[in-house]
Amino acid sequence: MSYRVSVVNIERCIGCYSCMFACSRLRFGEVSLAKSAIQVKSAGGIERGFVIVVCRACVDPPCVKSCPTRALTPRPGGGVIFDESKCNSCKSCYEACIVRAVVWDEERGKPIICRYCGFCTKFCPHDVIVFEPVGRELLV
C-alpha cells in the first residue's frame, strides 16, 4: 500500500513550520524553509490561519504527463518517483501541478518532489498532517 502525507486538520495549524524544517533537515541536511517538499503559507494574514501544500499523490499525476524526459514516473498506488539524473530543469512539472506541491529549488534548478516518508508528520504538534494510505479519504 502506498502512503502519503495528508492535511486533515488545517484549522489547528499554528504556523510553527516544524514540518518544513523537518523535511529540509532530512532531505537536504540543511536548515531551510525554501528546500522543503511540504509548504506552509499564511492564508492571507495569520489571523485567517494557514494553508499547507503537500503532494496529493495523484493516481494519474499531471507532473508525470508534463515531464519530457521521464525524470518523473508514476509510483504504484499513487504519487510519483523522481530521478534527478534525467531532469533537464524545464520546470514543466512545476507548472503542471496546480496545487504547487512541486516546489522549485532555485539553487539546484530542480523540482523538490515529496518522497512520501512521513517524517514531517512526526513534528506536527497538533495532528494537522497525518501519514496515511493513498486514497483513504475516498474510502471513508
Added chain:
Amino acid sequence: MMDPSLYNVLYIDLTERKYEVQERRDLFEKYLGGTGVAIKLLEEECPKGVDPFSPDNPIIFAVGPLTGLYPLASKTVAMFKSPLTGNLGESHAGGRSAVAIRLAGYGAIVIKGASKTPVYISIFNDQVKIKDATTLWGMRSSYAVGRVLREVEPGAGKRTIMRIGIAGENLVRYANVVVESYRHFGRLGLGAVFGSKKLKAIVVAGTRSVKIDDLKAYMKVYEEIFRSLTETGVMSKYHVLGTAENVLPLNAMGALPTRNLMQTRFELAENISGEALAEKYLVRKIACTHCPIGCIHLASLRIAFAPGHEYETLIIPYDYEPIYSLGSMLGIGSVEGLLRLIEKVEGLGLDAISTGVAMAWATEAYQRGLISDKETMGLKPNWGEDVEVYIRMAERIAKRANEFYSALADGVEFAASKYGGLDFALACGGNEVPGYHTGPAALVGFLVGPRHSHLDSAGYGIDQKALRSLMTKEEMVRQIVEEERFRNVLTSLVICLFARGEYKLERVVKALEPVGIKTSSEELMRLGAEIQKAKASFKAREGYSPYKVRIAKRFLETPTPLGKLNEEELRSMIKMYIEMAGLESIYTSSN
C-alpha cells in the same frame, strides 16, 4: 564550523541610501549573537550622549547561532538608545523576524542615518531596497500597514513585516514596532526611533539554507529537544491559557496591580482572566516561526454596530501584560472593553504597558485635581467606568494632541515631573512598571535591570519562592544576578525565555556542539556576566545610576504578598546587586 552566513552584518545608511555587508566573525565568535553581539554593535555605533532621535542613534537587530536550527530559538534582539530612559534600549520580538533574518543570510542588521521622507526597507536575501513609504505614513492602523506590504513584497508566510503605527511617527517615547500584527518590539521606544528616521517598516524575507556541521548529532539533539518541549507538558502553561494564566494567581496572592496600584486585588479579575478569555473569546493560537508551542492567543470580539444583527469582528492578541496594564491597572473589568482598548493601543503602535501605566497615573491625577478637563480635552477618566474615554486618551497620546498628552507621550515620569504626582507615577528607571507587585525581588529587578523589565531577571518568581520558604535579601539578590546572567546567555542565542526551563545550560552546550561551537556551562555563565557588565557600562555611560534611581512612594505604600516594602531595604538590595554583579567600578556612587 558555524555556517558563515551568521557573521554577515548588514549595515544600512538611510541618509546616504546605501548599504554594505561586513563579516563580523569577531563579534559572533566571542558573543554568540543576540544580546551579546547587539550590545557590542551598540557600543561601536552609538555615539556617547547622542540624542535618541538623532540620525546617529543606530537601530540594531541581531539573531543567534541557533536561530532557525532549534525549536524556540525564535526571537530577535533589538538594541538602540532608548528615547524613554535615555540609556539602553533593548527589546525582543518573535513572530517570523528571527528566522527571516537568518534565512535572508544575516546575523545582524544595523540601521543608521535618517531619511527626509517616509521610507521602508525591503530585504530579500542579498537584495536590499529603500522604498518610498509616503502613502503609508499617517495610516490609521498598524494592521493596515501590514496588509499593504503583504501584497507588494515577496516571501508570503515566511517573511517578517515590522512596522510602526502613528505613535512611532509622532515620536511617542514608548512607541512599539509591531511585528506580524500580533508581536512587538515593545518597551523603551524602538518605534519612536523608527519614526525619527522616517522609517515606517522593514520587510525581511529569505530563501537561504543553513548548513550543519554534524548532521547526525544535530538530528538527535533536535529530536530530544522537540520531544521534551512538546510532550512533557513543560510548556503547557504557555500553550493552554498563555501568559494570561497569571491573572488569577497574582490576584489571589494580592500582587495584581489595580487602579494605579492603589490595590493589588481586582474584584473583577475573574472577568478578564485567562480562563474567561479562553472560554469565550479565544479563537486561534498561533506560533512564531519554529516554535511548536504557539503561545500567541487571538481573541475574536463581535461588536454590534447597528440594529438588525449588524456586526463587526475584531481579532485581538492578548497576553498577561496588556491585561494588567489596560485592564486591572485602569479598573477595567469588562472583557469587551479591555479587548477594544488593546486593539486600539496595538493599532496605534503604542506600548501597552507604558500606555496603561501612563493613563492610570492620569486617572489618579485627574481625580486629585492635578489636571483638569482642560488638560484632558474634556475627557473624564474614571477607573473602568467608560472604556471609550481610555480609547480616546490613547489616540490623543499617539497624536500628541495637546501639551498634556504630549507630556504623557514622553512617559509617566516626565508627565508627573511636569504636573505633579510623582509619588504615584509608576516608572522604574524611567520605564513604566510591569504587572507584578510581588515583593522586593521584583521591584529591585525593575529598578536595576538593563531594561527595567520583568524579563531581565524575573524577580516575581524569586518573590514567590520566598513566599513558600524564607529567603534572605542577600539570597534574593544573588538569584537576581544569576538569573540575569543566565538570561543573557539565552538572549544571545536568541532562545525564547518561555523555554528557559528546557534550555538549561547543559542542554545549550549540547545544542551548540553540532553546529561547531564548543563551550561549557561555566564559560557560558562567564559570558552572561560579561554581557551584564557591557550593558551596565552603556547605561552608566548614558547617565543612568542605580544609586539614584527613583522609587515611587506608591510602591512602598501598597503592601506586597511579602509585606510592605521599605525604601532603605530596597536601596541596600540595589547596593548588594551592584557588588554581587561586580559593577562597582561601572556604577560609582558619585555619578
